[in-house]
Amino acid sequence: MQNTAPVPTTTAVTASKMQPFNNSLFGSFDDPLLNARAAQVALADIDVKNVPQLTNPLMRPHDMFSYSNYFSGIHDTSAATNIYQGLPSSSEPFDASVVVPTSSEDQMTPLQQVMAMQTYGAPPPFQYNMSHMTQHFTTSSISSSSNIARYPIAPPTSELETDPRQLETFAEHFKQRRIKLGVTQADVGKALAHLKMPGVGSLSQSTICRFESLTLSHNNMVALKPILHSWLEKAEEAMKQKDTIGDINGILPNTDKKRKRTSIAAPEKRELEQFFKQQPRPSGERIASIADRLDLKKNVVRVWFCNQRQKQKRDFRSQFRARSAAAVMGPRVLPVVVGNGSSSLKQEQGSYNALPGFFD
DNA sequence: ATGCATGAGCC
DNA sequence: GCTCATGCATA
Numbered sequence: 168m169q170n171t172a173p174v175p176t177t178t179a180v181t182a183s184k185m186q187p188f189n190n191s192l193f194g195s196f197d198d199p200l201l202n203a204r205a206a207q208v209a210l211a212d213i214d215v216k217n218v219p220q221l222t223n224p225l226m227r228p229h230d231m232f233s234y235s236n237y238f239s240g241i242h243d244t245s246a247a248t249n250i251y252q253g254l255p256s257s258s259e260p261f262d263a264s265v266v267v268p269t270s271s272e273d274q275m276t277p278l279q280q281v282m283a284m285q286t287y288g289a290p291p292p293f294q295y296n297m298s299h300m301t302q303h304f305t306t307s308s309i310s311s312s313s314n315i316a317r318y319p320i321a322p323p324t325s326e327l328e329t330d331p332r333q334l335e336t337f338a339e340h341f342k343q344r345r346i347k348l349g350v351t352q353a354d355v356g357k358a359l360a361h362l363k364m365p366g367v368g369s370l371s372q373s374t375i376c377r378f379e380s381l382t383l384s385h386n387n388m389v390a391l392k393p394i395l396h397s398w399l400e401k402a403e404e405a406m407k408q409k410d411t412i413g414d415i416n417g418i419l420p421n422t423d424k425k426r427k428r429t430s431i432a433a434p435e436k437r438e439l440e441q442f443f444k445q446q447p448r449p450s451g452e453r454i455a456s457i458a459d460r461l462d463l464k465k466n467v468v469r470v471w472f473c474n475q476r477q478k479q480k481r482d483f484r485s486q487f488r489a490r491s492a493a494a495v496m497g498p499r500v501l502p503v504v505v506g507n508g509s510s511s512l513k514q515e516q517g518s519y520n521a522l523p524g525f526f527d
Numbered sequence: 528a529t530g531c532a533t534g535a536g537c538c
Numbered sequence: 539g540c541t542c543a544t545g546c547a548t549a
Contacts, residue, residue: 371545376528387543 334388335381341395342379348402352376358398367394439468 327333345355353372360369370391377383378391442449442457449457458468 373529373545374543377544380528382529383544384542390543 328392329385329389331385334385334392337392337396338379338381338388341399344399344403345379348406350402352379355395355398358402359394362394362397362401364394364397 345352350358351372352375356370356372356375358369359367374383374391375395378388378395381388383391438461439457446453454468461468
């Protein structure tokens with residue numbers, strides 16, 4: 168009943184995901200390296216299963232390998248922090264002169280080029296959604312045995328590149344260096360498109376963040392590592408030049424255009440809570456009147472209600488899980504979700520299914 | 528940093 | 539219906 172039409176907050180998603188993707192990029196990937204990579208990554212998959220400590224009891228061998236789960240149970244610092252062994256030559260030779268798609272690239276220092284990847288407003292010519300690439304890639308070049316080989320790049324040259332510890336070490340190193348370079352996760356994501364590695368487009372801040380925090384699947388880590396490694400090399404090289412030249416004005420990311428964040432004062436918040444009790448899903452008009460009354464922007468009020476509803480759902484779900492955990496053998500009772508039964512219901516189910524074996 | 532969503536491919 | 543990679547929007 169409460170679950171009526173979900174608030175359409177992400178209308179932009181569709182448009183973005185529908186971006187056509189440049190097929191020509193894949194024209195030349197009939198090369199055996201790709202198949203080699205697929206095979207090798209598949210091996211990595213197997214290796215993962217032999218990893219000694221899968222500490223998360225929810226995880227089954229065939230489940231997605233999670234670095235956070237894996238490493239949370241292993242603190243073999245000697246192995247993990249030891250050395251950041253120069254990454255195998257996984258990154259392709261790269262021509263810095265093509266990094267930036269502008270006519271002025273010739274006059275730019277490498278750092279400028281790298282930073283320009285992030286700051287130039289023009290949308291990168293090869294930016295597209297990776298999932299589109301996935302389809303094309305897996306359905307055309309490589310045996311579609313799995314979702315594995317996502318990127319048409321050189322295969323890992325050794326198991327070093329698929330070793331969880333190596334990947335962890337790289338991720339840590341990557342993050343440290345990125346921060347030293349003064350580049351944000353979002354910047355890196357955008358810059359990737361300008362590397363013009365075949366099949367490599369931009370990535371979101373989320374993905375860079377997840378890479379650094381090891382919250383991607385193993386396969387995803389393996390696939391992304393050489394790409395990020397390649398970017399890092401460029402950036403480091405550029406930074407050296409910068410030190411020599413000493414000209415960083417306007418090159419480093421612009422840090423002074425910060426967006427202001429709304430903060431709702433306590434009295435207004437209290438009123439909002441009251442309104443929420445009365446009607447958790449106020450109409451647009453109602454929101455407008457509340458906004459007017461509290462002297463807040465309508466959108467601010469709308470968002471607050473969205474978050475409040477979300478919060479409630481979260482709380483309920485965690486309680487539900489806790490109860491079920493205490494009665495594992497009991498009958499499995501799913502929460503009854505009444506409403507239009509559309510996306511919100513599907514989402515509920517998906518959430519529970521995301522806990523494999525939890526109720527078994 | 529993360530909750531929720533999307534969409535293709537797979538079974 | 540599920541997995542998986544990924545992104546948006548927000549905390």
